Amino acid sequence: MRTAPRRRALAFAAALCTAAATAVLAVTVQAQPAVAAPAGPPARPAPPATPSPSLTDHPLTAAPSPLDNPLKGFARFYFPGDNQSTGHPRSLAWSYFGLSEVMTNAANCGSYDWSIVDSALNEIASYGNQAAIRFFMEYPGGTGSHPGNSIPHCFDGHVTYRNNTFWGTVSPDYDSPYLLSALSDFIAAFGARYDGDPRIGFINLGIVGLWGEWHTWPFDTDTADGYPNLMPTDAHGAQIIQAFDTAFNKTKLEIRYPDSAGGAANTRDIGYHDDSFCYREGSPLAGVTLPQSLGGASYSQLQRAVNMGVENKWITSSMGGEVRPEIQSSAFTSWPGGSGQVDNMKACIELEHTTWKINQTSQSYSPSDPNVAAAVRLMGYDLSATHAYFPNTVSGSSATVGVTLVNNGVAPFYYPWTVTLGLKNSAGTVVKTWDTPWDLRTVQPLKIRAFPDWGVGADPTYRDFGYPQYFQAGVSLTGVATGSYQLVLRVRNPLEAVSANAKKLRFGNATQNADGWLGLGAIGVGGGGGGDTTAPTVPTGLASPAKTSSSVSLTWNASTDAVGVTGYRVLRGGTQVGTSATTSYTDSGLSASTAYTYTVQAYDAAGNVSAASSPLTVTTSASGGGGGGGIGLDDFDGNPAYPSAAKNDLAKWTGGNCFGNGGGNGVVAGGALTLQYNNCGWFGSDVATDVSAYTYLVVRVRGASGGEQSHFNLSLGGASKVFGDYTLDGGGHPVITTSYQDIKIPMVANGISRTSPAQLAMGFWYGGNSSISIDSLSFSN
Structure with a gap:
């Protein structure tokens, strides 16, 4: 029995x-x-090294991380013979x-x-x-x-x-x-x-x-x-x-x-x-995890x-x-704030780490x-790779590979598990691997929540802590056959030596495979110098059709090549800031009223790079501008910091919750707010300003995959619609693509009160699973 x-x-x-x-x-x-x-706010770790400008930047797309990543999350009691594969x-x-x-x-x-x-x-x-x-x-x-x-x-x-x-x-x-x-x-x-x-x-x-x-x-x-x-x-x-x-x-x-x-x-x-996590007891109710400054008891875990x-x-x-x-069945019903005997669960996780x-x-x-x-x-680590850096084609016997990792969780990964790079052939078979000395323990959380006891701001106040951590290693290509490959990365769980079913540490990326390997991008190997050695022609006609206080849009004429142009490198002040497969690029995260000088280089699949274009100097708009006499709600340039300052560029409240990155708030990087969602997420930013002098709400946005306009609604001034249902000039509707664009929503035509706009809010409970990046929110004519 x-x-x-x-x-x-x-x-x-x-x-x-x-x-x-x-x-x-x-x-x-x-x-x-x-x-x-x-102890007070901890000192930030030392900033990491930066990628070599000689390496090509391969941006990677974020996606929700798996729920059964090793060494984090929930544990159930072990009973001999029980099926451990059931349940959450x-x-x-x-x-x-x-x-x-x-x-x-x-x-x-x-x-x-x-x-x-x-x-x-x-x-x-x-x-x-x-x-x-x-x-x-x-x-x-x-x-x-x-x-x-x-x-x-x-x-x-x-x-x-x-x-x-x-x-x-x-x-x-x-x-x-x-x-x-x-x-x-x-x-x-x-x-x-x-x-x-x-x-x-x-x-x-x-x-x-x-x-x-x-x-x-x-x-x-x-x-x-x-x-x-x-x-x-x-x-x-x-x-x-x-x-x-x-x-x-x-x-x-x-x-x-x-x-x-x-x-x-x-x-x-x-x-x-x-072992009494996030419970409230007594009369009146007091938390046994959170400190007294957040309604906890004098004997609570964090007060101790x-x-x-x-x-x-x-x-x-x-x-x-x-x-x-007593609260396990209801612990997440009122996420994130809790109710009754369930304390503020998000605060418990964030402050206890x-x-x-x-x-x-x-x-x-x-x-x-x-x-x-x-x-x-949110619990423990939540790692994703934001960029990979490597040459598109390697003709020699070695190459340099770099990867930038970010941690959107509340704690580091605590073990020195081996990080391995590899090559997959066209059949998906791993044909070469290299173990690296990269230490995941150094990828600390990007943001940490401050204790009210620290006296650094109202609760919740979030402070910058970790950095996007850059790792770089040289790899030998000796013995690798000429051909096209996929560069991949994985973290080896030592349990694999004991169990073929060992859970893989996987990243929050769209190119994360179930076998544990994370796709970093395509790379060509070989040629021995006998292939294409001709560089593309120099790009011409570099111009800036638009700018804001924190971004510059660039366009140029296409280059030509004996085989074909693969893409373009964009350099600011001689340092590569990005790449583009098209003849346009938007550089974000800039300072207002500042002059920046740009050049562009073309490259082909063989790794040949053209000389730089003629330079173009562009001065960004004054702070608070929308690029055309408007008013900026937020350009996410880090001043004030999001969400730690809880203010937008109008000095009003801003924040979010339930997103898959940034501890639920989303992440600001490169002058844009990226919101990663899976049928859950809310972002709000108070306006509380009469914007009757302006015609349009301007949302400068791009999506990870395109088509995200049906994944969320936007509310402002009494109007609330799925973003793709707003009517634009000419009768069209917003369509989000993978490139930044200014979507200008006429306020009067869409029933938005300009005298009492109150709060701009976005809700993501529409079945979508992707991420969007918002470069700026503004009002303009």
């Missing part, structure tokens, strides 16, 4: 019991260490183990039987997932088939046992020298066997206290309630923490509280495990971190935990739920 459902119920009931304990514990929490000052996509499984299940020899504490651990890890790995695990000695009621009292019998007669009459458990004397010595030996053996094991993603320190959660409530340091203290001293707790830190140098570790053992983990590479000055520990150490069981959470109810989530998808993509 199959018993897994009963075991599941037992484990989940135990989790609920854990939550109830934490709720009471939170109110009567043991004495806290002296409060330190918040995931890449993690959570499992407890009783210490007595490994320390099985009653006569010898130095004898270990790891079979129960290996059996679980192997089954989890067979589904392509990694495990997050914890050992315990006291578990009220037990967990499935694991015993509630898991104190090894080799402690008998050597360690004093005491009863926790509230929970009906037995607590060993955690200050016993015999116990501390035995635990140190166990942890050393644990690390020797499993440190760096590709089957394990995260290890919770566990062992101490109820459920291994480093508390014994109500038998804790608060002895005024009449209950004796069963916790170890801070010094002895610190010994256990040090033993873990010594034993594990590769696998990421986490501990329940920032102030456990007086904060002994805070100077070590050990993250935190918030702020008190200890370790709110930025996430930069190097992972943040795990569990979505509080959450990478993963136990969430048993996630098995019931729909994979198409946009709220859950937005939350999962």
Whole structure:
């Protein structure tokens, strides 16, 4: 008879019991260490190198990243024999183990039987997932088939046992020298066997206290309630923490509280495990994750971190935990702000920099739920490649390849997994690979949310942190046959050495393949110098038909070539700023009232490049202009910064949510706001200005694929329509293409109030899945 459902119920009931304990514990929490000052805004990492101007820029298109990327998102409980492929996509499984299940020899504490651990890890790995695990000695009621009292019998007669009459458990004397010595030996053996094991993603320190959660409530340091203290001293707790830190140098570790053992983990590479994540309790309701500055309780997880000055520990150490069981079924119903006992979920993820959470109810989530998808993509890392740099054709024996990666999540990727470049032939077969020294851990989140405690702006305030990270490597083409190839990139999951089903780390790009390889663009190899060696003719007629305060549009006459022109390089001040397959280009992200000098070069498929055109100097319009005596709502030039300043160029409110990039806000780069959406997304920007002097709302926009005009609506001044339904002069309707264009919407003809425009808002709940880039929003005649 199959018993897994009963075991599941037992484990989940135990989790609920854990939550109830934490709720009471939170109110009567043991004495806290002296409060330190918040760490404050972290210093930005050093900016990366820039691409060599000799390399051709291959822009890459963004797309939503997968929901089961490894080492992030939701983990469900592991039950032997259960199908781990059902429910919401995931890449993690959570499992407890009783210490007595490994320390099985009653006569010898130095004898270990790891079979129960290996059996679980192997089954989890067979589904392509990694495990997050914890050992315990006291578990009220037990967990499935694991015993509630898991104190090894080799402690008998050597360690004093005491009863926790509230929970009906037995607590060993955690200050016993015999116990501390035995635990140190166990942890050393644990690390020797499993440190760096590709089957394990995260290890919770566990062992101490109820459920291994480093508390014994109500038998804790608060002895005024009449209950004796069963916790170890801070010094002895610190010994256990040090033993873990010594034993594990590769696998990421986490501990329940920032102030456990007086904060002994805070100077070590050990993250935190918030197992009552984003819950609100008490009367009035107070959050147990968010800090007091955002309505949290004095004992909340992030208030503890702020008190200890370790709110930025996430930069190097992972943040795990569990979505509080009482709210798992409703945690994302009111995304992002939360409701009732569900706190502001987006703020919880952003401020904690959450990478993963136990969430048993996630098995019931729909994979198409946009709220859950937005939350999962925001958690941990969310990587995409924005540009690849390499020559279109290589005739020699080596080439230089560069890639720019961005992280739109809330945390870095924490492991040094190998990044590999490769070549695919026309049949899609990988015929050559090169391992690179590129370190994904350096790709930090582009934006981070500021704690109100930092005093750097109203909540939410977002600050620039990471950069688009540029990597470059030389590759040898020796032995590669002459021909046309696709340059590709992948990240190797070490679990692949154990399981053929190992989840692939995939990027948020349209050219990401299910096999793990990311397409970077076409490259020609070979020719030996015997092919086309003639450069195209020099482009002529370089002109600028339009400009704004932050952009310059360029056109030129076509070049000719003996075989055919492939494209054009656009140079500003002698430095390449982009390429174009046509005879036009718009340079964005410029400063107002500033002179820029441009030249253009043509290139062919063989890599031959023409001389530069005659230079053209263009001065951008004054700030706030629309290029023709208009008024700019926002040109996304970074001043003010979006969304950290929460202001547009009119000094009014602006912001967004539910987008797949920029932590839900979208990303400003190169003077344009890119909004990545999958049937979810909202952008708003207050106007609150009489625009009666102007005829048109001008939206300078392009799409990733073209045709995005049916994916969203635009509201302004009492009018609200799908963008493609607005009527243009002459009776036409907006059509978004892959090139920037000024779409001029006549306001009066479309029923837009110019005296009270209120707010320009865009909603993306129309079934679309793509991205648009908005260079500017303005009003003009």
